[in-house]
Amino acid sequence: MKLIDVLKENCILADLKGETKREVIEELVYPLKEMNLIEEVDEAVNVVLEREKLGSTGIGEGIAIPHGKYRGINDILCVFGKSKKGVDFDAIDRKPVYMFFLILTPEDAVNQYLKTLSRISKMLRDPSFKKRLMELDSPKDIYDSIVEEDSKI
């Protein structure tokens, strides 16, 4: 699978304003509602926040993968967001988080979910790609850059 199978062009947020975990997650969920991919923003935010209670999804090096199971979707949905000043997300390395990949999964998509995580990790492994993602300002450029990297690996 490719990341762009689950991450649509309209689901790129180049300038997150949120300063708390809840604010950022609300922002990240919003494009899915805008695109009519989900109906209940509150429910989506809550499943993701509930998952955070089990341990932060801030996996270190400025990256977080907040996620949760959302009823009523058939495919994995992903939103990418970037915060310029960084967010305190209780990350494992205690450092601020700058890049977020929000993932909503259907109830029974375990393998697809593991593959999505793998795809994201493979892309971010390349430091020059990570740097480029941080530097780009427009959602279009970010999306194009992700498409390009996605096709390489």
Next chain:
Amino acid sequence: MVEGIFTIRNKLGLHARPAAAFVKKANEFNSSIWMEKDGTRVNAKSIMGILMLACPAGSQVKLTVEGNDEDIAIKELGSFIESGFNEL
């Protein structure tokens, strides 16, 4: 250097939470630790490394440990994997 092959037993596989728990445990040891699946080998002290492997339930991973605490490290990390990361 010591090596061992272990089976992922929890039904969700090696997803984000067990990956974080495993890496935390791995970082308690001085040894260098690698995890390998299907020919891809990653630093087992990195969550992103481990997530790259996309290990579902039933898959096998190889641990390679090298350092002054390699014996205890492979024993504890291997049994942590086999325990289903305490998620069973």
